[in-house]
Amino acid sequence: MPETQNTRASRRAAAASADATSNLDTTPNLDIPSSADRSRRTHRRLAGIGAAAAVGIALTAGLVQAPSAIAALTSAPSEAQLRKGAAVAQDAGIVLTNAQALNNVVVASGLDVPAAPVDLAELTGDVKALQSDDLTADRLTALTASAAKETDEVLADTETLQNALTQAREAEAQRIAAEEAARIEAERAAAEAAALASANTVEGAKATAREMAASQYGWGVPLCPLSSGEGGLGWSRLVEGAVAEHGVEDVGAASS
Template sequence: MHSDQIAPARRPRRRFTAAAVVAGTALGIVVTTGLTLASPSLAAAAPMAATAIASVAAPDATVHTLRDIRADAKSTLLAARVAETAADSITADIAATGLDIGMTDTSVDTDDLTETTDRLAQLDIVPALLLPGLAADASAATEKVTARVADLREHLDAAKAQKAAEEAAAAAAAAAAEAQRQAEAAAAALAAANTPDGAKATARQMAADRYGWGDGQFSCLLSLWTKESGWNYQAYNNNGGATGIPQALPGNKMASAGADWQTNAATQIAWGLDYISRSYGSPCAAWGHSQAVNWY
């Protein structure tokens, strides 16, 4: 080459900036994934491409942002799964109780939630720039299902509370009726025991059970208290103040056997048998003393 020859001009090399590469890559991802932006929430994710381009100058920040996007998507997916479980649970609970919760329709429509959840469940293969839109759809469906579940749960709890109140009222009424029956039975038994024949039967049984006194001793007791009071629990001696079947003097001594000594022949008999046992050892001994001195 001679020095006076002029070398042909060189064509300028094309330089591709990092921003152009990212933009092209982002566009390519959107096209090749087969996902569309038909949903308003997905359309809203388009600006993420611009954000990705702008963040090329700060790759560390970009990595951090994408990591946050995927973390948020996972959190949204978990909440959606929980909502699906809650929907299944409330419908099962309503069916199990068989209660009328005051609502004609007790179902939970989870079609949208299932659809959006299935999309979001592919977060490992879905481009990060589309995740916010998918998460927004899943979040909206989750809120709808959660609100429905809460409404059904409130009605079910109210129905359970009403049933519990009704059962408690029925139990209280049954308890009151039983208490009344027992009170009437006790009153009838007391009235029967307070008759002379009832008092004699009570005394015979008590003498045998508590002291081992048989019919021979009871025969003496029968004679003794027939003489003293005629087996009348209301007997009262105006001359000395002796009271009741055993003619206790004073009558309030029988309080040691029970506070109802004035109205219950059994209480008077219990006191009288104890008095005879301590003072004479047996009814026949007491009857013998009474025959000898006219008192016991």
């Protein structure tokens, strides 16, 4: 009996030990990736590293370029830039003076000039800006180019206005000459009409006779042919009107 019990107890102990052993998982549950998975993960890590490097390079380049850009905006102009700007401003000032003088002449002429006055606003503004002492290099370069361009445009507009003024003056001279010719012709016609009207009177006839005698015969006192009493014409007697006007002695001296 005791052997049987021991056998049973031993069997129970062995069974319990076997159950405990079976419940223990001594093998680790490892998820080992395949070679394809490892390759894909490696590519992803490399891509991430490359992107980070690119961002870093871009940021570094930006940090390097930013100071140079700021320096360009705030840098002082060179001596060559200053000389060029001053020369352009001087030329522009001369052009502005001439254009303004021409505008004043056109206004004072009172003529109908077929061209607009020269616009000086933009060039004047550029010249004024070029005279500033705190210009950066970029600003001075831009103003110099703008002033040079505006100078050429003002020159062209000045030439156009000058040609238009010349044409207006010539037209005005022709108008004045035509008016003067018309005035002279009117005076001549009026004189002829007055002479004709005067010739149709007694005094007009006397004046005509005097002019004819003086021009054709050199007589100072005109004589009038009268009938000699024998049916013919002769110069035996003087016109009574001439005698009455000049006297007997003068008439006799003129007719001798």
